Amino acid sequence: MNLGISGRVALVAAATSGLGFAAARALAAEGAQVSICGRDQRRLAAARGQIAALGGGKVSASAVDVRDSAAVAAWVDATAAEFGELHIVVANSGGPAPGPVDVATPAAFRQAYEACVQPQIGLALAALPHLRAAGWGRILMIASETARQPIVGYGLSSTVRPALLGFARTLAHTIGGCGVTVNVLAPGYHRTPGLTSQFGEQSEFELRRIAAGIPVGRVGCAEDFGAVAAFLASERAGFITGTSLLVDGGAARGTG
Numbered sequence: 001m002n003l004g005i006s007g008r009v010a011l012v013a014a015a016t017s018g019l020g021f022a023a024a025r026a027l028a029a030e031g032a033q034v035s036i037c038g039r040d041q042r043r044l045a046a047a048r049g050q051i052a053a054l055g056g057g058k059v060s061a062s063a064v065d066v067r068d069s070a071a072v073a074a075w076v077d078a079t080a081a082e083f084g085e086l087h088i089v090v091a092n093s094g095g096p097a098p099g100p101v102d103v104a105t106p107a108a109f110r111q112a113y114e115a116c117v118q119p120q121i122g123l124a125l126a127a128l129p130h131l132r133a134a135g136w137g138r139i140l141m142i143a144s145e146t147a148r149q150p151i152v153g154y155g156l157s158s159t160v161r162p163a164l165l166g167f168a169r170t171l172a173h174t175i176g177g178c179g180v181t182v183n184v185l186a187p188g189y190h191r192t193p194g195l196t197s198q199f200g201e202q203s204e205f206e207l208r209r210i211a212a213g214i215p216v217g218r219v220g221c222a223e224d225f226g227a228v229a230a231f232l233a234s235e236r237a238g239f240i241t242g243t244s245l246l247v248d249g250g251a252a253r254g255t256g
Helices: 018-029 041-052 069-083 106-116 118-134 155-160 162-174 193-211 222-232
Strands: 009-012 033-038 059-063 088-091 137-142 180-187 244-247
Touching: 009 018, 009 069, 018 033, 018 041, 018 088, 018 137, 018 222, 033 041, 033 069, 041 059, 059 069, 069 118, 088 118, 106 118, 106 155, 118 137, 118 162, 118 180, 137 162, 137 222, 155 162, 162 180, 180 222, 222 244
Parallel strands: 009 033, 009 088, 033 059, 088 137, 137 180, 180 244
Antiparallel strands: none
């Protein structure tokens, strides 16, 4: 299937590893031109090289901390100036530390919001004028399964990430007729550097334990997530907006 995004300009935040990197790779593989950001210059250079090797369009990389709203806005404007237009935005950010909600402090809740919600909202709003000017756009926000179904061991994430769903749906209704869609990806457990480092030496044991509770019988891989991100960013997904899509192998048990 031709997704219709060859030549489109995509901006992917926090894309040197994990799910952001997976999304950037998938978009580049479909022929999109890609601008990525991250905090570490060495990892940025490595990610840029791997994405460029896919043979898609032009790839640029900028050292940006997504928590710095001024730097993010400057990166968005610089990308639009460099490529001429901007069409696809993948808003990605770090997540809060795991732990139960009943021992979290007010400061921890504030830090969790500032780490994984505020950067994505800020990026979406900074990019919106460029998408409107292009007359076509896709905004994807990366949340978590916890935004749809609370997980006891991830209390902060289960509390703050649902805000991304509320923002995305509200923005989708606000800008409805301008050709820009807004959606949220809610990934479950994927084999990423962040997840394996969280479990340390017990990572393989923990991943097998988690996989046993997932209907498809395994945790996700980068390609699973990237394929869904590329589709939602595509021409084919123009009738999907204001929604959240679980990418979790069926793990969430709710019906909402």
